Amino acid sequence: MRLDFSVAVHSLLYLEQKQPRLVSSRELAVSMATNPVMIRNILSVLHKQHFIHGVVGKNGGYQLDQQLDQINVGALYDLTIPPTISYARFTTGNTAAVGDGSEISRNIAETLTDLFTLADQEYRAFYHQFTIADLKQDMRQHGYFKSLSAKPH
Amino acid sequence: MRLDFSVAVHSLLYLEQKQPRLVSSRELAVSMATNPVMIRNILSVLHKQHFIHGVVGKNGGYQLDQQLDQINVGALYDLTIPPTISYARFTTGNTAAVGDGSEISRNIAETLTDLFTLADQEYRAFYHQFTIADLKQDMRQHGYFKSLSAKPH
Structure with a gap:
């Protein structure tokens, strides 16, 4: 891409x-x-x-x-390589998990998605400098x- | 990945x-x-x-x-998702191009590679904060x- x-x-x-x-x-x-x-x-x-x-x-x-x-280089980057819409393929766990010890399974996808999303914003901000x-x-x-x-x- | x-x-x-x-x-x-x-x-x-x-x-x-x-989150990221070794698949031009007007063709791969490499370093630096x-x-x-x-x- x-x-x-x-x-x-x-x-x-x-x-x-x-x-x-x-x-x-x-x-x-x-x-x-x-x-x-x-x-x-x-x-x-x-x-x-x-x-x-x-x-x-x-x-x-x-x-x-x-x-x-x-x-702007960043505008061109965003135009030709749009941000990932869903990180579901790249996260683990099961948001519907139930039972003892399933807190991690239920919550990790949201945490990882926030992490990836913020990292991608920083990445794109780099290109926007030029x-x-x-x-x-x-x-x-x-x-x-x-x-x-x-x-x- | x-x-x-x-x-x-x-x-x-x-x-x-x-x-x-x-x-x-x-x-x-x-x-x-x-x-x-x-x-x-x-x-x-x-x-x-x-x-x-x-x-x-x-x-x-x-x-x-x-x-x-x-x-460190960044150390874990670097370990599990190593940096791209070559951006050759993602750049255009021909470093061996000759003739009038071939300066862009000869030089753009190096410029794009530097751009992608620096952007990736910024991206990884984000993870290293946590x-x-x-x-x-x-x-x-x-x-x-x-x-x-x-x-x-």
């Missing part, structure tokens, strides 16, 4: 570099070294959110509609990100 | 509640509402790390060897965790 996010980031960076030329999904797929079909799904999401627009037809393609420093312009900067100068994160926050 | 972590947490909490009685993996499996075989793998990991010890034989079972407030005793407290009083996280940090 993380690949969806990477495809979105790659698309935005690539369209910015080629401005104002229209870029086809085939060209994007070559740059990403992946297949055009899965790219089109992500491009459709980016289009709906007004990050890009598309021109149909033989010489059609996509163009960027926003500045890279106006696009814009796509930061990613562009890091591509030119690897380690830029690490230096940002090393600062106290 | 998160289930491994949940099984570990559940095991420690359950063994603590039943101290000093020996607890079989079958009894643990009933409390977890899961199968004994996958539990035994986790118990083996907990045993190797000296969180618990096992007594073999007909009346054998497991016992807790540490205090819950001495067991001990299993905090989880026990939250089971008695749901919302305890949320109140801890709401504090400025």
